[in-house]
Amino acid sequence: MKVLIDLQGAQASNAKRGIGRYSLALAESIFALELDWLEVHILLNFSLRETAADLRNHFHSKCPQDHIHGFFLPDKDSYSASFYAQASLIRNFVIDSVSPDVVLLTSFFEAPESGVVIDLQTNSKHLNAIVLYDLIPLLHQDIYLTNSKEKAWYLHKVKKIKEADLIMAISKYTESCTKRELLISADRLAFIGGGVDQKFFSRGYAGPSVARKNRKKNADTFMLQIKKNFLFCVSGIDPRKNLEFLIEGFSKLEESIRADLQLVITCKVDKSTTIILDKLLDKFSLSHSDVIFTGYVDELQLRQLYIDCYLFVFPSWEEGLGLPVLEAMSCGAPCIFSNVASLKEFEASELNTFDPLDISDLVKKISDVIEYPSKYLALVNLSSTIAKRYTWNAVAERAISSLKEKTLNRKVDFQKRDGEKNLSLAYLSPLPPDKSGIADYSFLLIKYLTKFYEITVILPRNSKEKSSFSDSNLHFLSEEKFKVRFDDFDRVLYHFGNSKFHINYLSLIQNYPGVAVLHDFSLDGVVSLLPEREKWLWVSHGISANYLKQNSTEKKIDVIFPQNLPIIDSSLGVILHSNHALNMMQKWYGDEGTFKCEVVPFLKEIPQKLEKKLALKKLNIGDEFIVAAFGYLGVSKMNLELIEAWSESQLAKKSILVFVGELVDSDLTKSLTTLINTLPEPNRVLITNWVDDQVYKAWFSVAEIAVQLRKNSRGETSAALLDCLANKLPTITNNHGDTLNLTSNEVYLLPENFSVKALGRALEHMFENEKFRAELAKNGLKHVSENNKPAVCSATYHSKIEKFYRNENLKPFRSIEKLKKKNLLPVTSVGQQGFVNALVKSNSDSVRRPSIFIDISELTQRDLRTGIQRVVRNILRNLVINFVTDRTFRIEPVFINPSMEKYEFAGEFISNFLELNERLENKQIEPKRGDIFLGLDLAPILIPKKKEILDELVLQGVNIQFVVYDIIPLVNPEFFPRGAHEQFKLWFRTVSNYQKLICISKSTEAEVRHWLKTFFPERLERLKIRNFKLGNSLLSDDLTHGYPRSAETILKIAKEKRLFIMVGTVEPRKGHQQVLDAFNLMWEKGEDPALLIIGKKGWNVDELVEQIESCKFFRKHLLWLKDCSDEFLLRLYAEATGLIAASYAEGYGLPVVESQNFGLSVFARDIPVFREINESFKNIHLFSASSAQRLQQSFIKWRNGLEISKSEKTRSIEPDCWENATKELQKIIFDNS
Structure with a gap:
């Protein structure tokens, strides 16, 4: 039995109160049952992002992530009937896609302005069950339903609740009220009761002496002024909560008793309620030191108040259950409560109850508990006894048992009744005299399908009725009229092949959906006739397919990559003719694709042969x-x-x-x-x-x-x-x-x-x-x-078509038609787009393979040719290449800019980057469960601004991962401009809130773990942190070209074996200042090593730049290339004497490893990442120098060693190619351990 729990009860206005806590506890307990025959799913309202994210995280370890579903609401101007109809359609679409046996609504009476959308789907394949807390507004209409609009809404909901298959009451009292007031039969009612989390609310009653010790702790923790023993109540301004009655009773206690007591009330406190509460205190001559209103408290604080209170008092005169009483009892608090409604079910007696309308009875009960220790202890013991009987496990068992019994007794019959008229079917296919095998096939099929359908043949543009059917009972309609009358057809059937006769159907089915018959699984032939054929290849298989087509010698690349996804996705179901075609569907689109398919053998008549x-x-x-x-x-x-x-x-x-x-x-x-x-x-x-x-x-x-x-x-x-x-x-x-x-x-x-x-x-x-x-x-x-056999095959056609149309996933399509007829669809283009976006976001029903969305936002805006962007370019290119043969995922480079509200496929950029002949367009992405988002580019300003979009992706089931190049702005803020530390901190707090961080070195991973352990230790429990090794090969595809004007001078110095280079942006952490000072010392002594600085001017280096440009050795021994091509840099790697890497901090040090392709000796500062690199290469010498003098000494010693060993440069090891680095990254991306 598959149960889908609509958990909006834990998201709405009562999320933090009784209904919300009940909903959450019930769902948790049902999951905890772990029954072999029970499959449990959760439905959330993703538009309530904060609570949706909290609940998703809450259930992270309690249920599979693909069992958590959600829906988004369209943008709203108001909670109108049309908005609610659109929102309900989207919610129902998601429910239908899950195909549950039961939908369990944890809360039904939620006002429209609460932001939740709850409705019953009647005539559905699933059973509808509702958790009913109470019918209090119905029982007391004079109090709660005085507003005519609110009354109409509530009574409408009451009417709807009668349509539920099963109503599950949380108390015997609620069950009896439902049976009496709504005239619900016993077989549609079930008592499931309430429970209490006895592990959480379980510390036992501390007693008066301990409670006094805890007063100061509570006062400090909750900023409350609790200085005495206190009576405690969880209440509200709601009349039935009887708050005035309680305050009046407290005021009438004898002075000798009240002198050592305070009354603490947890309830909603805002501007309006404060006025009411203050008037009550004035009315009974009480002060804020006598009565303390806590406002909202979280569960930890609530538990502590239950434990610390002297007595828990619950004066409500109407309740559906009374959950606070159970929670207080579970904490061991002595409790007294009203002897009415559901509260009487808590083993009510003279000892623990009072009349909620009799002040003297309340005063007497409180006084007795305080004055008579025996009564006090008796209440303590009674609390313990009662609470043990109310377990959430028992509630869950009763609920699931009731649902199981109901589902077993429910049968749904979708068979056609005798005498019913045949359904109408629009038939789209080439027909004789078209020169097409499918035309002949359709001619035969139609003859047999008329037994099951009233068929209308849809004729191509400018076509006349087919002479072949002149004597038949068929109807004929042009394509243009079909578009107008589409809603009139019960069924639509398209036939697809690779001839020109099918070209119109490619767009028709995307706007007028029906069942698709794929006579050819791959539609490359007909798609090749379209001007946007490259788009079809990308849509079906991602950018790797387009890259392969451009770079492959295989002419039939379109056959290798079948171009058919828009047809499959647009169809209501796909009919194939063989298991071979079904296997192809499995090969290219997996289980999601085959789930949408049925096989109908190719019908063939036995002909009468000519002599x-x-x-x-x-x-x-x-x-x-x-x-x-x-x-x-x-x-x-x-x-x-x-x-x-x-x-x-x-x-x-x-x-x-x-x-x-x-x-x-x-x-x-x-x-x-x-x-x-x-x-x-x-x-x-x-x-x-x-x-x-x-x-x-x-x-x-x-x-x-x-x-x-x-x-x-x-x-x-x-x-x-x-x-x-x-x-x-x-x-x-x-x-x-x-x-x-x-x-x-x-x-x-x-x-x-x-x-x-x-x-x-x-x-x-x-x-x-x-x-x-x-x-x-x-x-x-x-x-x-x-x-x-044609008769058998046509009957199979009929059964499969009907199966597709019974499929609950069709409901949005049919429901949209109904909304359209009722004028409940958006009328503006903005409203229509909002509705469609919400529908698509809620359930992308595409059967495409999961995507890896590679965020290259910075690269699409500007390529500064930095080390990070070199990594981005090489990883991006290799991901595209690697997934040419890997069908498990598809590659989609994406980007966003500050003005955009959604990520888009970077079609224009990737077309240029891969030099594709056919240009692709940018297009908003449509994420679905199982996709991966890889933050490959570094965008410290952009990412925090788009956190809401990333959060939305998580809710849609996307796994979000970021590459971390370093966290130097966090660890060494002194090296960066003012504000960089805080901005980078904001970025890191954002990215570390998702699923995985992938560092480019072991050293960076160690720093990341240490920083998180210090500031966000709780994130280490669920955040995966890994590292991979970058490539150092230099690809011709990624190189810039050209020599600078000073190239001849530089290369002459290089030949003299005295050229030392520093590669990287000129910024404080790179150590240029110390190196320059050390070289100045050597130059002043007559030494002639040449220092070539390669890199743009960075930040906070104005003084250093002035020193460089005013140095008397500038352009002689000191050179600076602010703009150096890759081509010339490689030449320098090959001909320079050494590379100096003096950085105080690095994430990796790409120039160091790139230089090893040429065997260049490296003089590198002894920092963790260079020690890590040194493990792999033999040409690196590490130095430690706190001053220019020390650096000079180390450098001279190292340089002299180089002169002694004048052997030819040799590579330390074979280059680490970017292909292997990318494959290592891929393993980490897919590693769920």
Whole structure:
């Protein structure tokens, strides 16, 4: 049994009060049952983002994340009927997509302005159950329903509740009220009761002496002025809560008793309630030190107040349950409460109850507890006894037991009743005289489908009624009129193939959905006729497919990547003709794709064959042995191979080879013509091109052998092959595509990848063995007769179409039509877009593979050629390449800018980046559960501003991960401009709030863990932190080119073996100042090492820049390239004497590892990340220097060592390629451990 718990009760206005706490506890307890036959899911209102995120996190370890569902509401101007109708449609869409057996509503009476949307779906496949807390407004209308609008709303909800399949009351009192007031039968009512979290509310009563000790703690913790023993009450301004009665009773206690008491009341406190409460205190001459109003308290504070109170008092005169009483009892607090309604069920007695309308009774009960210790202790013991009986486990068991019984007794019948009129069906397909095999197929299918439907054939633009159907009872309608009258049809059926006749259907089905029959699984042929064909490839498979098409030598790349996702997604269901096509669906779109499919065998009639003599006459040929191949000619039909095999066999002189079908491929035409002309007798090979039906049938009467070959299957079922079998024609075929379900007893079955010689041998064997041919022909006919009967296949069509239309996922489509007719849909374009966005966000029903959204926002705006952006470019390129062959995920580079409200696919950027011939457009992404968001680019300002969007992605089931290059602004803020520390802190607080951080070095990971342990230790419990190693190879695709004007001078110095380079932006942490000071010391002594600084000017270095440019050695021994191409940088790596890496802090140090491709010696500061890099390379010397003098000494010692060892530079190790680095990153991305 699959139960979907609508947990909006824990999100609405009462989320923190009784209903919210009850809803949450009930859901937790149902999950905790862990019954084999019970599958539990949760439904949340994602538009209430804060509570939705809290609840998702709350249930993180309690249930699978794919069992948490949610919906978004359209933008609203007001809570109008139209808004509520639209919102209900979206909510119901999500419910239907889960396909539950039961929807359990944890709260039904939630006002529209609360932001929740709760409704009952009548006539649905699932059972509707409601948790009912009370009917208090109905019982006391004079108090609660004085406003006519509110009364109408409440009474409407009461009317709706009667439609529920099961009402689950939280008390016997609520159950009896429901039965009496709503006239609900006993079989639709169940008592489930209430419970208390006895693990949480379980510290036991502390007693008066301990309570006194806790007063100061509570006063400090809650900022309360509790200085005495106190009476405690959880209440509200609601009249039934009887708050005035309690305050009056407290004021009337004897002075000797009240002198040592305070009254503490937890209730909502705002401006309006404060006025009311202050008047009450004035009325009874009490002060704020006598009566303390706490306002809202969290559960920890509430528990402590229960534990610390001297006595818990609950004066309500009407309750559905009285949860605070149970919680207080569970904490061991002595309790007294009203002897009315549901409260009487708590083992009410003279000892623990009072009359809520009798002040003297309340005063006496409080006084007795304080004055008589025996009564006090008796209440303490009674609390413990009663609380133990109210467990949430028992509530959950009663609830699930009731639901199970109800579902077992409920049957839904969707069968058509006798006498009911056939449903109307719009039929879209090519039909005769169109030159299409599907046209002939549809002609036959329609004849049989009329038994089940009243069929209207939808004609293409400017077409007239088909003469083929002139005598039938069919209706005809143009495409334009179909669009207008679409809502009038009960069912719509589209047929898709790869000819031009289907091109209009590609857009029609996306706007006028129906069931799609895919005669070819891949629709590359018809899609190639569209101007936006590249978009179809991207939509179906992601940018990797477009990249492969651009860079592959394989001409049939479109076949390799079937272009059909828009059709599959737009359809209400997909009909395929074979398990082979179904396997292709599984291969490309997984379980989600196959779930949307049904297989209906290709129907085929057994024809009445024409007498051979008549056929020969009709064809005007002599009586010769004929080998025939039927169907259009194409490379995939292996026509060239057949001619070659036939020509090399003995049949070349004893038979005629005929191709009965159309030839339109110009390249193939040339190849066939050339090959045929080389034959000794070219006239023995005949290509008929397109023939009419009578001529087509005549060839079956004269042929002795058929040869139907195939490669590169699009997932089609060969109608021509079935024609051969139906015509009792012995056939040779190869084991490819849909022929996999044929046996060697039914056809001569060659291997999938056969040789020409093997095909020749097969032809000769068939030619020489007439008996063998007859046996194959007989078995082939039997196969078609048993598997492809039109009457059976058409009945299967009907059952599958009806199954698709019964599918609950269709409800939005039909419901939208109903809203449209009632004028409840948005009328403005903005409103319509908001509605559609909410619908799509709530449940993306695309069967596409999950996406990896790679955030490259900074790169799309500006490429500053920094180290980080070099990483981004290389990782991005390799992710695109790596996922060419990996079908588990698709790659979607995305971006956002400050003015955008949603992430978009970076179509324009990636088209340029990959140099695609066909340009793709930017398009708003449509995330779905299972997607991954990878923050590859560093955007410290942008990401915090878009936190709400990222939070929304999480709610949609997207796993969010960020690459962390370093956290130096957090650890060393002194190196950055004012404000950078706080901004970066904001970024890090944002990114560390999601699922995973991926660091570019072990050192950075260690710093991240240490920082989080210090400031956000709780995040380490759920946040995954990993590291991977960057590549250091330098790819030609990523290089900039050009030499600077000073190149000749620089290279001359390099030849003199005295050039040392520093690579990186000139900023404080890079250590340029100390290096410059050290080199100045050497230069003043007459030393001549040259220092070349390569990098742009950064921040907080004005004084340093002035020193550089005013240095007397500038442009002699001191050089600065502010703009250096990659090409020249590589030249310098190869020819410089050494690289100086003097950074005080780094995330990795890309120049250090890149230089090792050239074996360049490195003089690097001894910091953690350089120690880490040093483990992999042998050309790195680490130094420690607190002053320029110390650095100078270390440098001279290192340089002298270089001069002693004058051997040629050698690479430390083979380059770490970006391909391997990306694969390591991929493993981390997908690692859920």
